[in-house]
Structures are given as C-alpha cells and as structure tokens.
Amino acid sequence: MSVQEVLPLNGLVSEQSGPFRADHLLVAEMVKPGSKVLDVGCGEGDLLQLLETRGIDGRGIELSREGVNRCVAKGLAVVQGDADTDLVNYPDDAFDYVILSQTLQATRQPKVVLENLLRIGRRAIVSFPNFGFWRMRLQLLIGGHMPRTENLPASWYDTANIHFCTIKDFVELCDEIHVKMERAEALDLYGRPLRLRLPWWVWNLFGEQGVFLLSRGQGK
Amino acid sequence: MVGVKSVPSPAISADDRSHEVDHPSSEVAHFGADQPLRLDCGVDLTPFQIAYKTYGELNADRSNAVLICHALTGDQHVANVHPVTGKPGWWETLVGPGRPLDPARYFIICSNVIGGCMGSTGPASINPATGKVWGLDFPVITIPDMVRAQAMLIDRLGIDTLFAVVGGSMGGMQVLQWTAAYPARVYSALAIACATRHSAQNIAFHELGRQAVMADPDWHNGAYADQGIHPHRGLAVARMAAHITYLSDAALHRKFGRRMQDRELPTFSFDADFQVESYLRYQGSSFVERFDANSYLYLTRAMDYFDIAADHGGVLAKAFAGIQTRFCVVSFTSDWLFPTSESRALVHALNASSARVSFAEIETDRGHDAFLLDVPEFFDISRAFLQSAGKARGLTSKND
Numbered sequence: 001m002s003v004q005e006v007l008p009l010n011g012l013v014s015e016q017s018g019p020f021r022a023d024h025l026l027v028a029e030m031v032k033p034g035s036k037v038l039d040v041g042c043g044e045g046d047l048l049q050l051l052e053t054r055g056i057d058g059r060g061i062e063l064s065r066e067g068v069n070r071c072v073a074k075g076l077a078v079v080q081g082d083a084d085t086d087l088v089n090y091p092d093d094a095f096d097y098v099i100l101s102q103t104l105q106a107t108r109q110p111k112v113v114l115e116n117l118l119r120i121g122r123r124a125i126v127s128f129p130n131f132g133f134w135r136m137r138l139q140l141l142i143g144g145h146m147p148r149t150e151n152l153p154a155s156w157y158d159t160a161n162i163h164f165c166t167i168k169d170f171v172e173l174c175d176e177i178h179v180k181m182e183r184a185e186a187l188d189l190y191g192r193p194l195r196l197r198l199p200w201w202v203w204n205l206f207g208e209q210g211v212f213l214l215s216r217g218q219g220k
Numbered sequence: 221m222v223g224v225k226s227v228p229s230p231a232i233s234a235d236d237r238s239h240e241v242d243h244p245s246s247e248v249a250h251f252g253a254d255q256p257l258r259l260d261c262g263v264d265l266t267p268f269q270i271a272y273k274t275y276g277e278l279n280a281d282r283s284n285a286v287l288i289c290h291a292l293t294g295d296q297h298v299a300n301v302h303p304v305t306g307k308p309g310w311w312e313t314l315v316g317p318g319r320p321l322d323p324a325r326y327f328i329i330c331s332n333v334i335g336g337c338m339g340s341t342g343p344a345s346i347n348p349a350t351g352k353v354w355g356l357d358f359p360v361i362t363i364p365d366m367v368r369a370q371a372m373l374i375d376r377l378g379i380d381t382l383f384a385v386v387g388g389s390m391g392g393m394q395v396l397q398w399t400a401a402y403p404a405r406v407y408s409a410l411a412i413a414c415a416t417r418h419s420a421q422n423i424a425f426h427e428l429g430r431q432a433v434m435a436d437p438d439w440h441n442g443a444y445a446d447q448g449i450h451p452h453r454g455l456a457v458a459r460m461a462a463h464i465t466y467l468s469d470a471a472l473h474r475k476f477g478r479r480m481q482d483r484e485l486p487t488f489s490f491d492a493d494f495q496v497e498s499y500l501r502y503q504g505s506s507f508v509e510r511f512d513a514n515s516y517l518y519l520t521r522a523m524d525y526f527d528i529a530a531d532h533g534g535v536l537a538k539a540f541a542g543i544q545t546r547f548c549v550v551s552f553t554s555d556w557l558f559p560t561s562e563s564r565a566l567v568h569a570l571n572a573s574s575a576r577v578s579f580a581e582i583e584t585d586r587g588h589d590a591f592l593l594d595v596p597e598f599f600d601i602s603r604a605f606l607q608s609a610g611k612a613r614g615l616t617s618k619n620d
Contacts, residue, residue: 057576065581072548072578073600075608079549079567079579089568 020050022191023211027099027125030183030213031056035096038121040083040113041103045071048078059095061086084108087116095121102209104128105161115177118216123182127211130186132166132204151189151208167203167210180217186210237304237337237510238445242346244271244332244339245303246296249376257334257369260525263359267348270373271339272296272331275315276323278379284615285379286321287370288330289387289394291592292519293459293511295338298330299323304510313594314386320603325615326383333394334369335361335519337512344445344512355514356442363390363526367397371405381405383613384606388412388591389558390519393526396566399547400528400539408546408609410602413555413591415562416536416569417527422557425465426520429458433513442514455513456504463503468554468587472496529569536569543570546612547577548605550591550598557588578605 020028024047031037033055039048042060044067051058060078062068071078083100084107098121100113105128107113117124129152130136136147146156154160165173167186174181185193186207194207203210249270251257256266273296278285288298288311295302299309299316315321321328332340335358343358350357374382385406387395392414399409418426436454438444444451464472476496480486483493492498529536547570551563560581570577580601584590591598 059576065583069580069582069597069601072580073597073604075604075611077546077576077578079571079577080564080581081567081579086568086571089571091572091574094571094574 021046023101023127023187023209024050026185026187026191026193026211027101027127028054030125030211031097031099036094037097037099038090038095039099039101040087040117041100041106042071042076042078043067045074045076045078047099047101048076049074052076083113087113087120090116090120092119093122097121097123097125099125101125101127102129105163105165107163110163110165111173111177114173114179118179118214122215124179124214125211126170126214127187127209128165128170129161129209130167130204130207131164132168133208134205137205149208167207168200170210170212171200174212174214178217180215181212182215183213184210185212237512238344240304240338241342241344241512242339244296246271246273246332246339248272248339249373251372255372257365257372259359259365260362261360265334265341265359268334268341268369269339269345270331270334270341270369271336272329272373273298273300274330275299275328276326278327278377279615282379283381283383283613284326285374285377285382286326286328286384286386287374287382287398288315288321288328289366289370289385289391289398290330290333291387291389291391292462292523293507293516294391295336296330296332297338298328302510305506310592313592314599314602320599320606321386325610329374329377331370331373333366333390333519333522335366335515335522337515338510340369342512343442343514343518353445355445358514358518360521361518362522363393363397364401364531366522367394367401370394370398371402374405381407383615384408384410384609386410386412386602387414389414389588390523392558393523396528397526399543399545400531403540403543403545406545407613408548408606410548410550410605411563411566412550412598413552413558413563413588415558416529416539416566418523418525419562422465423524425462425557426524428461429520430517432457432461433517436513439513442517444513450508451513452505452508455508455511455516456501458516459507459511460500460504463500465557466587466589468556468585470554470585471587474585475499536565537572540570540573540575543573543575545575546605546609547575548601549577549579550601551579551581552586552588552590552595552598553581553583554585555588555590 036057039060042062048058061081068080098117104110139147186203187209189208252267256264298311332338335342337344343354347354385395385398392411395409395411433454436451438449439451479495481495481498528539532538549563551560567579
C-alpha cells in the first residue's frame with residue numbers, strides 16, 4: 001500500500017523545507033548508518049532514497065504495481081508484495097530494521113504483521129495515523145460522521161484503511177505482544193515531532209500520527 | 221507479414237542453414253579433447269565448439285562484461301543482421317546504441333547454446349567420430365549443461381566475473397542457473413519472463429511440438445540429414461503451436477480478430493481464410509528456414525528437465541543461500557507461459573535468502589513475447605537496474 005494511496009501527504013510536502021518529508025527524516029534519524037533495512041509499503045521509494053543517501057542498504061515491498069515499477073526504475077531493490085501475506089517468506093533476523101510507514105492501518109492483520117516485523121528485523125519502526133487526534137474525535141462527537149482529514153480524505157466506503165487505532169491502542173498492543181518501545185514520537189499535522197515530553201494522553205489527543213521504534217521485549 | 225496464403229517452401233535453402241551449423245558467421249571457440257564438456261547425462265562431450273558474438277569492448281579491469289542468454293529459438297545474433305534470415309538482431313530493442321545494454325558501456329557477449337544449430341555443437345553438427353550428422357546420437361543436454369559451456373567460454377575470454385547475466389524465457393532459466401551454479405561470478409542478474417522450473421503445462425506444450433516433428437515422415441527417426449531432407453512440415457506445426465503460447469487471447473484479438481485474409485467471404489475450404497491462420501502459417505514456414513528440427517527437440521527437452529529446487533534438496537531458497545548477486549526479476553501480466561506466479565515464487569525464495577532483489581510485473585496484453593517487443597516500462601526498469609548495479613560496481617564509461 002503506497003503512502004500516497006493511504007495518506008495523500010502531498011499538501012504537507014510543500015510546507016516542508018528540503019526534498020524529504022518530516023516524518024521520513026524522523027524515521028531515517030532512528031536508523032543507524034550502515035544497517036540493513038526493509039521498508040514495507042515503500043510507496044514510490046522516497047524513504048528508501050533518503051536512507052540510501054545515508055549509506056543504508058534498503059529494500060522495499062510495495063503492493064501497487066505502479067509504485068514498485070517506479071521504485072525499480074529509480075534503481076531501488078523493491079519487490080511487489082503484500083505485508084499481510086509476503087512477510088512470512090522472509091527469514092528471522094534478515095534485517096536490522098523493518099519499517100512500516102503509514103501502512104499498519106491498511107493491513108488485514110496488524111497484530112500478525114507487527115509480530116512478523118520484529119521476527120524479520122531486530123528492530124521495527126512503525127508510524128500510523130492517530131485516530132485519537134482531537135480533530136478526529138471532534139468530527140465523530142460533534143459532526144456525527146466518520147472522521148476525514150487532509151491526510152485521510154477517503155470516505156468510509158472507499159478507504160483502504162481498515163484497522164484504525166489510536167496511539168493508546170497501539171501502546172496497549174505492544175504491551176500485549178511483549179514488544180519493547182525504545183522510542184516514541186508523536187507528530188503534529190505537519191509531520192513535526194511534538195518536542196515536549198508530554199503524558200501519553202496529550203500525545204493521544206494532539207499527535208496526528210505516532211512513530212515508534214520497537215524491539216523485541218522480554219518473554220519473546 | 222499476413223499475406224501468405226499457405227505454408228510455402230522455405231525461401232532460404234537448407235544449405236544456408238546447414239552451413240551456419242558448422243561454420244557460423246560469428247566468432248567460434250573450439251574446445252579440444254583436453255577440455256570436454258561434462259554433461260548432466262554423464263557423457264563427456266568432446267570436441268565441441270561454441271559460436272558467439274560480442275559487442276563493445278572489455279574494459280581494462282574486465283568488469284563490464286554482460287552475458288546475454290538467448291531463448292529457445294534465439295541465437296547469438298542478438299544485435300546484428302541475421303546471416304540466414306537477413307532480419308535485424310532478435311533483441312535490438314534492448315541492445316544497441318542508446319539502449320539499456322549499450323555497447324559503448326558494456327562488453328556484451330551472446331553465445332549460441334550447446335545443442336543449438338547456429339554454430340555451437342548440437343544434433344545438426346557433424347559427429348567427428350562418424351563423419352556424419354549427430355542426429356539423435358547427440359547426448360541429451362540440460363540448462364545446466366548450456367551454462368557450463370558458457371562458463372567455459374567466459375573463461376576462454378579471460379573474464380572472471382560477469383557484470384550482468386541477462387535473459388528471457390529459456391534465457392532467464394540460464395540466468396538463474398548461472399546464479400545458482402556460479403554465484404560469485406555474477407554481479408547482477410536480470411531474469412525476465414522465466415521460472416525456476418518448467419511447469420507441467422509447458423512440458424505438455426513441448427511434447428506436442430516434439431510429437432509434431434516426429435510425426436513428419438521426413439523426420440526419419442532423426443536421421444533426415446542422411447537423406448538430404450528436413451521435416452519442415454512437422455517443425456512448422458510445432459512452431460505454430462508454440463507461437464500461440466507466446467501470445468495472448470487479447471493480443472490475438474487485437475491483432476487479427478476474426479478478420480479475413482484477402483477475401484470478403486469464407487471459401488468453404490481449409491485455406492487460410494482468417495488472418496490469424498495466415499499469420500501462424502507464416503510463423504511456421506519462416507521458422508523452418510533457420511532452425512533444425514532435432515535441435516528443437518533437444519532444446520525443448522532441456523527446458524522440460526529444468527528444476528533448480530530439485531537440484532537443491534527440493535528447497536528453492538537453498539539454491540541462492542548467501543548469494544550476493546543483485547537480482548531484477550521481471551514478468552508480464554498477460555504471459556500465461558511463464559506467469560507472474562512463477563516469478564513471485566522465485567522472488568520469495570530470493571527474499572528467504574536475503575538476496576538483493578527487485579521485482580516488477582509489467583502490464584501488457586502481448587503475452588510471453590512481450591520481452592522481445594518494444595515495451596518502454598520494461599526498458600526503463602532494465603536500464604535503471606543496470607545503471608544502479610553499475611554505480612555499485614564502480615563502472616564508468618565515456619558517456620558518464
């Protein structure tokens with residue numbers, strides 16, 4: 001699932017300086033130079049290109065044929081595949097990091113996907129839109145309809161996003177499957193990190209998306 | 221192309237074809253008794269020769285060599301006028317100035333496979349032991365045998381590591397065999413419209429073709445050369461059947477529909493009333509001008525036997541364990557001979573081996589033949605893959 005399909009962030013790019021998206025820069029910052037990375041749902045390969053400039057050996061999986069072909073035409077090592085069905089083909093510990101950027105909510109089995117990420121990679125970086133964001137809540141509470149935002153403009157009947165969650169929900173899932181959160185960030189509507197150390201409930205209300213660096217926890 | 225009324229006799233004499241068998245219009249590498257080709261069937265083939273063409277120049281550190289592996293009915297004349305048919309090279313869409321495989325940048329090698337009939341030793345060659353054409357006395361060859369012979373040629377040319385091995389269909393099978401047998405000698409591999417094994421359906425089609433050849437009374441149990449004849453009709457039927465599998469329903473419909481050939485009404489006969497019939501007859505008749513019937517039997521057999529996983533304990537991923545080669549796998553949506561599912565199985569095995577792999581499926585209605593045709597998206601991907609591998613390899617050229 002390409003980022004463009006799930007989350008048209010084009011409007012946001014113009015507000016950023018430089019060619020790279022703020023959330024991509026944050027993800028890239030979490031990856032140690034020289035490591036081996038799998039980007040699941042790599043879209044048109046923007047993040048992979050950013051990682052490549054930092055000397056990172058990046059591979060990608062992308063669902064849409066157009067996205068894959070554009071990536072391959074950029075010289076990136078990307079294969080056509082589905083996060084739900086194709087991650088099982090990768091061996092344990094194949095990568096230092098597996099990245100799932102704005103794709104978790106479009107998978108059929110987010111929990112299984114998350115478990116696979118941390119089987120294939122020693123670490124996982126997961127970002128997703130936060131359905132606890134105050135504007136989402138307000139639309140449902142006051143407007144009485146399913147939330148739609150600039151970043152999530154699709155109607156309920158044609159959205160590819162079938163498993164929305166809040167930052168709080170995601171943290172609970174991580175606890176349930178014994179995943180260790182090494183770093184957590186909430187980003188505002190423009191993809192900029194909320195820099196203040198705030199309690200979870202504030203992030204859950206004001207974070208438009210969450211970005212988590214995860215590793216295998218105890219008991220796994 | 222579609223103006224032919226029935227299967228005509230070949231315009232080119234059998235002499236042209238048989239001359240190319242032993243004295244090809246290309247370079248030839250001879251391998252004497254000291255260098256036999258050890259075949260999978262247990263026979264040491266010796267002496268033998270490999271006919272090949274090269275384009276471009278080998279650079280000083282011998283790092284820019286690209287091996288092109290041809291498909292079932294291809295040959296070494298990848299980017300030059302064919303000496304028998306007078307037609308352009310079979311892959312001039314991909315190979316040539318300004319093309320993804322530009323001779324200004326790469327040293328490009330293409331050899332006729334062992335068992336072929338355009339100058340490499342095969343069933344149409346003279347058996348030095350008898351002074352007669354080999355015919356069915358020629359040992360059965362396999363895809364690994366073809367690759368073993370190519371590796372001997374590459375050794376002869378003084379090349380240790382190939383920058384790329386590239387091929388489609390049977391050529392793609394050779395690409396995969398190269399990476400499985402000589403992983404350290406292949407820097408990058410472009411495998412197009414192929415599979416790691418031949419499917420039951422494909423074996424069935426090949427058997428149909430072989431039976432058509434063998435049913436021709438002129439075949440004479442493979443000894444037709446002794447009679448000075450060639451089983452044109454059987455081979456033409458084999459080619460016609462095979463050609464259908466290279467296309468697609470949609471492509472045939474677009475190209476021909478139910479249109480009539482040079483007539484308004486049916487003739488109520490078995491003439492080629494329909495354009496599609498006329499086209500197929502032309503494909504059959506032009507093929508027999510340049511191809512040897514026994515060679516067709518041997519090469520289809522080689523494809524049938526191909527199964528990389530079987531050679532690695534039934535586990536495909538084991539064939540590629542720890543491989544450093546950069547792969548690009550390409551399939552076409554309408555290819556029902558080597559469907560995308562086959563490429564996907566390969567990609568899964570490569571992923572399981574943590575290989576660096578790109579995989580693109582290209583949308584086209586042109587069927588298996590798409591890899592030989594003008595498909596811009598395929599060229600863009602091939603070019604980018606080779607450029608990115610070239611960058612990693614430190615290849616530069618005067619064009620950079």
